[in-house]
Amino acid sequence: MVKNLPPSVREQCIESQIVIRDCEEKKYGENCAELIKQCVTITGAPPVTIGGSGQYRVASSLRDCIKKGGYMGYCSNFTTHENCIKWKDECAPSEAAEKTDENSLEVFPETFSQCFKSQVVMQQCMNKGEEECSKIQKECVDAFGTPPVTYAANGAYQMAAPLHRCIENGGWMKMCSTWINATICERWKQECSGDKDAELPPNFSQCIQTQMVMLQCNLKFGDKCKALQDECVAATDAPTVDANPPIFTSKMITCVKRKMAKGL
Known part of the structure; x- marks a missing residue:
């Protein structure tokens, strides 16, 4: 199955198999499961899963953490050794980052x-x-x-x-531009801010988030997106969306996102 994947995905898939194999067989043995668990907590990445063909699926940040042997090695990608120790003390109080026994890895809090x-x-x-x-x-x-x-x-x-x-x-503009394009992002900003010389309106963030979720919905569902939005209007008792640009309530935005995640 790996050979039918696009090159970039295939390379990541192959690297995942190597990283997990090395962790289990060459480097950490019985402690590999503990290391993976620690790295999931550190990176916030999804746990390792196994695909239909038996291949490991590992997020890139999780792969890197496992390769680096856990927190200190992974943290060194971003800062100095001193800062890594400081950040660990700040983010994992001593009573939370502890060892269950001398040979085990530190256990970090979920936060x-x-x-x-x-x-x-x-x-x-x-x-x-x-x-x-x-x-x-x-x-x-x-x-x-x-x-x-x-x-x-x-x-x-x-x-x-x-x-x-x-x-x-x-x-936001740079993030939006990498996701869509600068022209659309600039238009949203102008439409949602109104008078460019005035302070941003209180509903600016609601307006921006509405435009983003509407674009995602239209790209994913096309004409069916309108029906999805109508369902959310009814479910959240939100006012009918007829403003230009449209501005959803927070509950409406959450509803549309959830329905998009589930699919029609």
């Missing part, structure tokens, strides 16, 4: 991947300069309507999950 990702993203952002990073954060917060980036009591950065990808990409 670790979100915290770790926040530190990685903000370091990359601050490397662009404090002023530029502040602009990127504001653009992302405005687009997603999330609380701004804050600090935990121990000094670790905290942010809502939607901000990770946005800040990592250098702001």
Whole structure:
């Protein structure tokens, strides 16, 4: 089955088989399962699965973590050894990151991947300069309507999950442009912001998210997308969408996303 895959997918598939085989047979033996579990917690990636032909399916971040032997090796991709220790202390308090016995790997809390990702993203952002990073954060917060980036009591950065990808990409416009194209993204921004010289309206993030979810729906379901939206209007008691540009309620956006995930 592997030989029928596109080249890039085939290469990743083959690498996944090698990584898991080496983990189980050459490097970690009985501890391989523990290492994989630790790496799932660290990266937030889906667990390893097995396809219909018996091949392992492993996300790229999880493969890299397993190859690097866990947290410290994986973290070294992003920062210094000192920072890795600091981030571990901030994101996994000593009572959470512990060993069950001398030969076992550390067990990290389920919240670790979100915290770790926040530190990685903000370091990359601050490397662009404090002023530029502040602009990127504001653009992302405005687009997603999330609380701004804050600090935990121990000094670790905290942010809502939607901000990770946005800040990592250098702001909403850049992220949107890589997903669609700059012309459409700029049009959405203009339509949703209204007067370009005024402050952004309170419903700016709702408007942006509506345009994104509508495009995804239309691309996936075509003409049937309208029926899906009508179902969500009825299910959420949302007002009929007739504004230009249309603006969905938060419940409506969530409903459309869920129905898209399930399929018609």
